[in-house]
Amino acid sequence: MHLPPLDVAVYPIHIMSRGTYSRHLTRPSSIASSTSSSSTTSLRSCSASPNFASIQRVMSTVFRSSKVTVQQAERLQGWLHQVYMLRLADGSSLTLKCPPTSNVRLLRHEKNFLETERTTLETLHEYTQLPIPQVIKYDSQGGALGSPYLMTTHLPGRRLSELACNLTPSERRSIDRTLGSYVGELTALSATQFGMTHRVFAKKGCNTWKEAFLALLEATLRDGEDMLVTIPYDSIRYYIGANSHFLEEATQPRLVALNVCDEENVLIDEHTKKVTGLLGFSNVIWGDPLMSGGIADGSDAFFEGLGERPANTEGIKARLLMYAAYRSTVLIVAHHYRTHHNVDELDARRSLSHALNALAQI
Incomplete structure (x- = not known):
């Protein structure tokens, strides 16, 4: 199939729940059912990671509704990017991918990875039936998060x-x-x-x-x-x-x-x-x-x-x-x-x- 020209440009797990996060030595793919209120602190203190309030504002903007509520955000293990699983109040899950923290130096071919992932996923959804995440939102400016981010559906397994x-x-x-x-x-x-x-x-x-x-x-x-x-x-x-x-x-x-x-x-x-x-x-x-x-x-x-x-x-x-x-x-x-x-x-x-x-x- 020929595509037409396209003009589209082991570490601790951090879990935020209702604005806080805690460290759990759990399997990266698992979801914690609760967090410790006595030892939590703002995730903003962790290498400029997005805080819970910013994530909630992004969700409200993306879905144009203040009723879409994030109950939990879990930091997943990633090779390069900051990746979070967002658990919504209705039980559904989304994945939020943000750039690496500011102290991570990128190789030349890695500097456009978020944009590449977005355009590739959109192309594959249009031309194939592969089991891949669906793009919910890509923001090159970052909005409330302050840096580019990619939000996709969360796949099971x-x-x-x-x-x-x-x-x-x-x-x-x-x-x-x-x-x-x-x-x-x-x-x-x-x-x-x-x-x-x-x-x-x-x-x-x-x-x-x-x-x-x-x-x-x-x-x-x-x-x-x-x-x-x-x-x-x-x-x-x-x-x-x-x-x-x-x-x-x-x-x-x-x-x-x-x-x-x-x-x-x-x-x-x-x-x-x-x-x-x-x-x-x-x-x-x-x-x-x-x-x-x-x-x-x-x-x-x-x-x-x-x-x-x-x-x-x-x-x-x-x-x-x-x-x-x-x-x-x-x-x-x-x-x-x-x-x-x-x-x-x-x-x-x-x-x-x-x-x-x-x-x-x-």
């Missing part, structure tokens, strides 16, 4: 990362097959230009995938140089540059959600073990479908759902290696910007070395 160790082989194959079909549906969407989503939707993308990918890579390398991260910059530039002509094999810009198959971004019904939702649409570009999440380490069941396995040609092998080198570089550099407990830097460095050594043999 638990993260695959929480359930993976308890799944049977049959259940896991079924999930992988479903994810493969979803990735196929995503990469079936095409645009008129290559590159980062906010640039493509503003008609400022690249005309070739080679140009777009090398720009993405160079931005990450410069992020690393800014922080004096020790990685083989010259080797990365040389071996990817020497094989960059293979990037010209990707001639049609496709929707590429880099993190869509990460276990943190896949929601599963705890009882049926079926996929109930997909998250992770902030890191989305328009480019080579081989770069999509799930492709690099997909199981047989995943490729059954996708409909095909990448051919074993020299060009495809080179592209997959270049994408592996890019992902490893991003992980290493981001880890030096903000340490994350789910990132194994040594493993990322091994993957980078393997990819560069393999590219040197082509």
